Amino acid sequence: MDNNKNHSLIILAIMLMFLILLVSYVTMLQPAYKKLGDKKDQVVQLQKTTELLTKALSNKKEKGKLPEQEIQATLPLWDNTEQMIVSLKEIGLSTQTKLSSVSFSVSETNQLNTLIGTKEPMYPSVKELKTQLVIQGSYEQIRSWLVEVQKLPRLVIVDNIRYSMAISGSISAEISITAFFDPSYAFMLENPILPKAAE
Numbered sequence: 001m002d003n004n005k006n007h008s009l010i011i012l013a014i015m016l017m018f019l020i021l022l023v024s025y026v027t028m029l030q031p032a033y034k035k036l037g038d039k040k041d042q043v044v045q046l047q048k049t050t051e052l053l054t055k056a057l058s059n060k061k062e063k064g065k066l067p068e069q070e071i072q073a074t075l076p077l078w079d080n081t082e083q084m085i086v087s088l089k090e091i092g093l094s095t096q097t098k099l100s101s102v103s104f105s106v107s108e109t110n111q112l113n114t115l116i117g118t119k120e121p122m123y124p125s126v127k128e129l130k131t132q133l134v135i136q137g138s139y140e141q142i143r144s145w146l147v148e149v150q151k152l153p154r155l156v157i158v159d160n161i162r163y164s165m166a167i168s169g170s171i172s173a174e175i176s177i178t179a180f181f182d183p184s185y186a187f188m189l190e191n192p193i194l195p196k197a198a199e
Contacts, residue, residue, distance in 0.1 A: 072193045073153040076181045079106050079129045080154075080195075084179060087152055088133065095144040097137035100172070105130045110180065125184035131177045139163075142173045155180045 076083070081104050092099045107128040109121070135145060142163075149156055160176040186192045 068189050068191055069193075070153070071185075072189070074155050075126070075185075076154065077183050077186050077192055078195055079104070079127075079181050081129065082195075084129065084131065084154070087154070088149075091145055091148045091152075092135065095137070095141050095148060097135045097141045097145045100134045100136055102131065102133040105132075111178075112180075123182075126180050126182045129179040129181060131179065132174070133177075134172055134174050136170055136172050139171055142171065146175075149177065 084104070085102065088099055088102065091097075107130060110123065110126045110128050112122040112126065135142060137145070146158060146161070149158065156177055156179045158175065158177050160174075162174045164172050164174070166172070186194075
């Protein structure tokens with residue numbers, strides 16, 4: 001009887017030690033698995049960057065040089081608020097809307113990850129130029145203005161629109177847009193376009 005009791009205690013002790021070892025093993029490995037997942041995400045990001053660079057290099061080999069003007073028009077090296085104002089005024093003339101106010105703020109980070117749907121920051125060197133403006137015109141004119149803004153060569157996202165109507169019937173729209181810029185790729189360009197003060 002005592003033998004069976006001792007045998008049961010030994011089996012129970014072995015199972016308890018196995019359980020303790022299993023819990024400590026899982027506890028120690030969980031951070032390692034998380035780090036491994038983070039590394040996998042970094043590898044995927046590096047692969048995407050490598051693919052983009054490979055395409056750019058093959059384009060350079062085929063055509064002799066990168067399409068620098070188009071790249072810099074899409075993603076300038078600095079906030080380029082001057083060109084943004086010129087573009088907004090041109091769109092206002094073409095759509096017969098009136099730009100009554102505009103303000104800019106620069107953010108050193110970006111929210112591209114929320115657009116893509118990831119938690120991790122995407123393209124950390126890309127910065128945002130937040131633009132708040134008020135335009136006036138008819139509903140159709142404002143709608144045309146929004147369409148034209150999204151056709152700009154520069155990468156621009158319309159974040160928010162709020163319409164209001166005066167007693168006279170004129171419509172105003174408060175619009176928030178985000179444009180992007182990235183100073184980090186200047187070293188790759190043969191003819192970087194920089195603000196006059198920086199040249």
